[in-house]
Amino acid sequence: EAQVTQNPRYLITVTGKKLTVTCSQNMNHEYMSWYRQDPGLGLRQIYYSMNVEVTDKGDVPEGYKVSRKEKRNFPLILESPSPNQTSLYFCASSVNRVPYEQYFGPGTRLTVT
């Protein structure tokens, strides 16, 4: 089954404790992206990747890191999480380089206390 998976689905952590949210897709998509969703602000892009070893900042990259060492994986790293990073995070992938339907993962609800 074609899908985007994320882990963990729920996470409660404390300020400053490094964490990684994994994202994996099995559709051989070149493009992958991370979004955060907050009430009243919609989906905002954090980082995206056009292909392996090619990543770039989205609209709200501060406090986040990503890597793309393999085509299928695109982990999101929070080196020192803060309470303002409490949010719902989505990973997405799509088939090619033009604006196209993106497939979303199930979401990770992160709470930083």
Place this chain on the structure above:
Amino acid sequence: EDKVVQSPLSLVVHEGDTVTLNCSYEVTNFRSLLWYKQEKKAPTFLFMLTSSGIEKKSGRLSSILDKKELFSILNITATQTGDSAIYLCAVGKETSGSRLTFGEGTQLTVNP
């Protein structure tokens, strides 16, 4: 700065009503406009529009794009409680590859 604005932000209707959701945009090098439906989980794709005036239809949902006036509408006829969701509009640009800019979304609630 690119902008995607959806209206209304929230809407409450009764089953059987017809609703129209709006999405206006200001982006350079426009390529496509996409609609997604988000229930209590990940957004799921509804439509992608690239040409003005051509209606896309799927069951009770339809959408059309006006590239001159820079907006799109999503119509839902004979609404059902299962249509309750957040409807997201996103715009892609010629020069930005697969990158999408999303609007805030419209929260639709359909009461029985």
